[in-house]
Amino acid sequence: MLVWASAVEARPTIVFSCWIPPNLPLHHHLTKLYVDAFDAMGYDFKMHYRPNQRALMEASTGITDGDCARTDTFGAESAASPLVRVETQIASTSLEAWSSSPAVTVSGIESLTGHRYRIGYVRGHVAVQALVERYPALRFTPVTSAKHGLKMLSAGRLDLFVGTSVSTRQEIATLQLPEAVHSAGHLMVLRGHPYLNEQHRSMAVPLAEALKKQIPDGGWHFE
Structure with a gap:
């Protein structure tokens, strides 16, 4: 174009x-x-x-x-x-996980295995899609946007939302969520x-x- x-x-x-x-x-x-x-x-x-x-x-x-x-x-x-x-x-940032519970913590993708977390991510996020294919036992749910995923997380319809750290943090700052969401930890570096x-x-x-x-x-x- x-x-x-x-x-x-x-x-x-x-x-x-x-x-x-x-x-x-x-x-x-x-x-x-x-x-x-x-x-x-x-x-x-x-x-x-x-x-x-x-x-x-x-x-x-x-x-x-x-x-x-x-x-x-x-x-x-x-x-x-x-x-x-x-x-x-x-730029470099990270793939970060967010939770509505401050008690939930993650440290790398392997720390998610063994749990039954409902994990939201934005459809088309290629780095997350690669994880979906690599870890089929994890319960990933695609959503249309970070805003949509964060609202679902805040409402208790997801246990975790994963997204690019910098853009997700900026998105959270623009939203008025019914329940606060917290960083649960970083999964991997993104360049x-x-x-x-x-x-x-x-x-x-x-x-x-x-x-x-x-x-x-x-x-x-x-x-």
């Missing part, structure tokens, strides 16, 4: 789909990062919020030009995907990269170089 501008507005526009809701600070941080990086490359930039699975579909089929952030293992976990990883890590649609493969290296000039070595780190 490379949008060519009119004669008055001479530069083409790159459009990314992004699963991070626009009301969260991380969405705005990423938008500015990409605006600055693509500006240096001679492009304008826009980012469209889409639910997780739809964001992947739009980037993969060329409705948009790329996806704002996926893990470094996305390609290995989604071998059929045509998306191309940009080799600059933009984020932008991904481009295959038709823009030639942009991967220059975009990686442009991003390196905008962020610290190794990208932003979020607990």
Whole structure:
């Protein structure tokens, strides 16, 4: 979806789909990062919020030009995907578990085995989907959004909700939940990269170089 501008507005526009809701600070941080990086490359930039699975579909089929952030293992976990990883890590965070009970604690995915927890996650979250396939005995339940999952957790319809730490923490800060939710612990480290649609493969290296000039070595780190 490379949008060519009119004669008055001479530069083409790159459009990314992004699963991070626009009301969260991380969405705005990423938008500015990409605006600055693509500006240096001679492009304008826009980012469209889409639910997780739809964001992947739009980037993969060329409705948009790329996806704002996926893990470094996305390609290995989604071998059929045509998306191309940009080799600059933009951020690191973790996959974090949340509970409505402060007494529940986890320390890695293995600590969930042996329990009958009802575990919610956002449909299309590739890192969690890999865990669903690797640990079929665990009771994973896909939901449409982090907001939906957190509300189910607060209402007692889930025992745990797992999601990307930085975006889930920001989501919690925007919600008025009937019962408070608490961090139960971290499951694994997640390292984020932008991904481009295959038709823009030639942009991967220059975009990686442009991003390196905008962020610290190794990208932003979020607990």
